[in-house]
Amino acid sequence: xxxxxxxxxxxxxxxxxxxxxxxxxxxxxxxxxxxxxxxxxxxxxxxxxxxxxxxxxxxxxxxxxxxxxxxxxxxxxxxxxxxxxxxxxxxxxxxxxxxxxxxxxxxxxxxxxxxxxxxxxxxxxxxxxxxxxxxxxxxxxxxxxxxxxxxxxxxxxxxxxxxxxxxxxxxxxxxxxxxxxxxxxxxxxxxxxxxxxxxxxxxxxxxxxxxxxxxxxxxxxxxxxxxxxxxxxxxxxxxxxxxxxxxxxxxxxxxxxxxxxxxxxxxxxxxxxxxxxxxxxxxxxxxxxxxxxxxxxxxxxx
Amino acid sequence: xxxxxxxxxxxxxxxxxxxxxxxxxxxxxxxxxxxxxxxxxxxxxxxxxxxxxxxxxxxxxxxxxxxxxxxxxxxxxxxxxxxxxxxxxxxxxxxxxxxxxxxxxxxxxxxxxxxxxxxxxxxxxxxxxxxxxxxxxxxxxxxxxxxxxxxxxxxxxxxxxxxxxxxxxxxxxxxxxxxxxxxxxxxxxxxxxxxxxxxxxxxxxxxxxxxxxxxxxxxxxxxxxxxxxxxxxxxxxxxxxxxxxxxxxxxxxxxxxxxxxxxxxxxxxxxxxxxxxxxxxxxxxxxxxxxxxxxxxxxxxxxxxxxxxxxxxxxxxxxxxxxxxxxxxxxxxxxxxxxxxx
Numbered sequence: 001x002x003x004x005x006x007x008x009x010x011x012x013x014x015x016x017x018x019x020x021x022x023x024x025x026x027x028x029x030x031x032x033x034x035x036x037x038x039x040x041x042x043x044x045x046x047x048x049x050x051x052x053x054x055x056x057x058x059x060x061x062x063x064x065x066x067x068x069x070x071x072x073x074x075x076x077x078x079x080x081x082x083x084x085x086x087x088x089x090x091x092x093x094x095x096x097x098x099x100x101x102x103x104x105x106x107x108x109x110x111x112x113x114x115x116x117x118x119x120x121x122x123x124x125x126x127x128x129x130x131x132x133x134x135x136x137x138x139x140x141x142x143x144x145x146x147x148x149x150x151x152x153x154x155x156x157x158x159x160x161x162x163x164x165x166x167x168x169x170x171x172x173x174x175x176x177x178x179x180x181x182x183x184x185x186x187x188x189x190x191x192x193x194x195x196x197x198x199x200x201x202x203x204x205x206x207x208x209x210x211x212x213x214x215x216x217x218x219x220x221x222x223x224x225x226x227x228x229x230x231x232x233x234x235x236x237x238x239x240x241x242x243x244x245x246x247x248x249x250x251x252x253x254x255x256x257x258x259x260x261x262x263x264x265x266x267x268x269x270x271x272x273x274x275x276x277x278x279x280x281x282x283x284x285x286x287x288x289x290x291x292x293x294x295x296x297x298x299x300x301x302x
Numbered sequence: 303x304x305x306x307x308x309x310x311x312x313x314x315x316x317x318x319x320x321x322x323x324x325x326x327x328x329x330x331x332x333x334x335x336x337x338x339x340x341x342x343x344x345x346x347x348x349x350x351x352x353x354x355x356x357x358x359x360x361x362x363x364x365x366x367x368x369x370x371x372x373x374x375x376x377x378x379x380x381x382x383x384x385x386x387x388x389x390x391x392x393x394x395x396x397x398x399x400x401x402x403x404x405x406x407x408x409x410x411x412x413x414x415x416x417x418x419x420x421x422x423x424x425x426x427x428x429x430x431x432x433x434x435x436x437x438x439x440x441x442x443x444x445x446x447x448x449x450x451x452x453x454x455x456x457x458x459x460x461x462x463x464x465x466x467x468x469x470x471x472x473x474x475x476x477x478x479x480x481x482x483x484x485x486x487x488x489x490x491x492x493x494x495x496x497x498x499x500x501x502x503x504x505x506x507x508x509x510x511x512x513x514x515x516x517x518x519x520x521x522x523x524x525x526x527x528x529x530x531x532x533x534x535x536x537x538x539x540x541x542x543x544x545x546x547x548x549x550x551x552x553x554x555x556x557x558x559x560x561x562x563x564x565x566x567x568x569x570x571x572x573x574x575x576x577x578x579x580x581x582x583x584x585x586x587x588x589x590x591x592x593x594x595x596x597x598x599x600x601x602x603x604x605x606x607x608x609x610x611x612x613x614x615x616x617x618x619x620x621x622x623x624x625x626x627x628x629x630x631x632x633x634x635x636x637x638x639x640x641x642x643x644x
Contacts, residue, residue: 033428045439122346149361172357206342235447252449288438296509
């Protein structure tokens, strides 16, 4: 079976839209960009980096830095001391918040990818009664704001005694309508129907076909969906802020606690901001390229 | 040679009865396969729908139920009061202030954001060196949590010693009361939103720009149109559907804005005189400040109806504009097919 399915899979990989689009769009506009374009982009980048630098600048100073009108544009030497103040503050629970953020974002992203790939495969490649209607329903739910569900969810989780528990922010986020839509789009464009028919003729069961053809083809889109869901879950604030407490926050919730604890000392607050942002900066350094191509790909299809 | 000669003769007689027996032999696996074919799709989509029913659909419906009740926290149940909660919300001055603030912040963020994003996308669409580097740098703000962005910017927009006011006073201008004046507080909050989302939208628009057939530009150049004219007459019209998409998503996001106004000062209640109270912040204050869940639920539904109404208006506009683009889709499909054949 595996020997039979390998050649068609090579075809799938060759047909990935990204590879095709890049080949098609580059090189055609011949004239090299001039000085003004680079200047403009330079300004954009400086303004993108500046807030990061600013938080390091203040975060490496002391409590008086922010009030000093003649403050230096070079960082001071207190960043580590300020960072330690954040990390060791028992009211903020920094390490637990970091762990909660990593754990919940990973579980949410993994679950969204698995369920979205399954559902996307069914919507994109399997014919079944009601499929189109159900897909339209999924897309329609994307417009429903989170606020519409928070009151009953809160009541539900406090009935279960789950308020303050990390599960309370994981459970509602386990699936995503956007993820299903994204996977449906991707799989319907990448996998030729003939491939599935071939697998079926060879006697592969549905789940086998999904596993060998679908999952293999979905891998690039799954990686992007994982990244986006992870970033989204990591930065989520409204619902965690409602349902979690200071004993077990996520990083954004911990940051909000930081502000109310140290509302005079911005050097500690901004050191904490930078500290909480570093994990995502690392992720971005490793996977920023995929994130960019994900936005580019999603835009054309959406 | 001998093996190929013997095989047909050996299997020839065996093959003949097979067609009659075939249905019976295959029946079990056949039936399994049929069943597999029918049930599998539903199995694959069921996790999404089951979870959505529990954590999506049920809360929405239940919010509607709660919104018609006076919720009692102690008994954890409610008594039916009809539309009283809706009437209460609509009669509050705070609600209308929050509505005004939300729209003001939304407009101040989305309009400059999309204009800027268009500019950035146009620059990125030029033939530049190190494309990936520029694209990644533009996206850098997107990974920072809104809460973090809000903390940094509310520091920079400090009334007394904030960076922006220091710069203003050093060039001889008056400092601005970022936390007192409603308009300026909206500018400050909109700046946070713009910081985080402009690059993201620029990349979406860039993708759409790259899908515009390059022949259009060649033809325009031959006709003597300059770069600005080409942008205005080719790029912009081709971007309309994507522009509308960006407008809709930033509308939905903008009307729900919470993180930035919540973190704009240390009290988080939307300002001493509700200068930057938004609808979601108001919902939070009612729900988890006053613990009045009936009113919070009613406000949630009012917010949803507002989003729905604006979404429908946008949809109407989109439909009309997308119909104009009908021809382009065909051309693109043809190009794609051509590309696939090559």
